[in-house]
Amino acid sequence: MRADRLMTIMILLQNRGKMTAKELAEELEVSDRTILRDMDALSTAGIPVVSDRGKDGGWRLVDNFRSQLSGLTMDDLKSLFLFPSGKVLEDLGLHSGALDTRQKLLAAIPGTFRGEAEAIWERIHIDSSTWRASKENLDALKTVQQAVWESKKLIILYERADGEQKERVVEPLGLVAKGNTWYLVAIRDSEFRNYRVSRIHKAIVENETFIRPANFILSAYWEQSKEEFIQRLPAYDVQVEIHPSVMKRLYFTSKFVQVIKKESSNPDQWIEATLRFNAEQEAVEYIVGFANKMKIIAPKDLKSKVVSLANSVIDFYKE
Structure with a gap:
């Protein structure tokens, strides 16, 4: 991708000071003519690149512009290698070029920083996908x-x-x-x-x-x-007592339940907690799943609805 190449040229000139068109072409595996077109593109975009003629000539960035780029810290460089999830790039049609771009950036940064940049790449991987395959239709x-x-x-x-x-x-x-x-x-x-x-x-x-x-x-x-x-979002709060043996399940059974408050001075006793749901029916179905390990304190009318659902399950399996 041309945008990747232009960015790499800027980094190379920043780190090496001056490079000939031939050196840039060899580094980026393109023709000398392509590099000249890229330099025109950078200049048009407002990047101050200049060409020095003669034996020690080559392309370089104007000095004060180089000093601005020199302000990059190690954390700045590390952040360049914290790429988005591969799934995100794939959805956008950018996954195939991401690895190549990262390798070009790695080759372009100073040797003193390269080791730490490689370490970030090797030690941190961002995966924003869920455990189950997405069924999202992304045709559009x-x-x-x-x-x-x-x-x-x-x-x-x-x-x-x-x-x-x-x-x-x-x-x-x-x-x-x-x-x-x-x-x-x-x-x-x-x-x-x-x-x-x-x-x-x-x-x-x-x-x-x-x-x-x-x-x-x-x-x-x-x-x-x-x-x-x-x-x-609607909120439906329920005060309950929870048996300590199922306390850990409270945080993993449903992603839609919030534990607003829990109180217990003795780990062997039932634990008081306030749970927040989006709707009453959601609370009923959730509490039934804990069987005799969760007691309803309030609202009291919720008890009859939990009993009704539990009885309907029993009747269903009696048939």
Whole structure:
């Protein structure tokens, strides 16, 4: 990828000071002519590269620009090697070039830093996927990604939570990967919206471009949106007593249960706790799963519903 090569050229010139077109071409395994075109591209992009003629000539960065790049710390260099999950890169169609890019970066950094950079690569691996294979339908992701890059309006056929499909015209601002799930952040009717990409059944990029909001920062918006979503979730609190033998299960049985509070001065006694669910029925089904190892303290009317569900299970298996 050309962008990777341009970045590598900058790092090489930063670390080695001056290199001829031939040296750069050999390092990057391209032709001298390609390097000259790359230098034109860097110059056009505002990177101050200059060519010195003569016996000791070559390409270099303007000195004050080199000093700005020299401000990179070891932590900065290490962060370059904390690549996103391979699943994320694969979804975006970038996985095949990621390893090559990393190796080029490794070859370009100073020898004094290279060992520690290699250690980070060898010792830290980021895997954002879940234990079970994702069943997300990402057929529309490539088209959505194109619209995001090109700042073009997008027509989508979107399936709502109730199963109804609606056609929307949106202004795509960015993509967010949360675990194995991709979300499109876009503007529709002058409001920010989040769309789950797996629910986009059709996507068409329009020729019309749009202007991104001047102060929009995707990461900041997503954190705020996520917090607002959590705050809107319904809460149903239940006070219980838990037998110490199943206390560890409390944290692993369901990812949707929050342990708000637990109290116990004696590890051999029943433990009081407050559990938070999203709905009453969710609490009933969860508590039944603990059989005689969890007692309901409040709300008291929940007891009859737990008994009713337990009896229905017994009756079902008696038949």
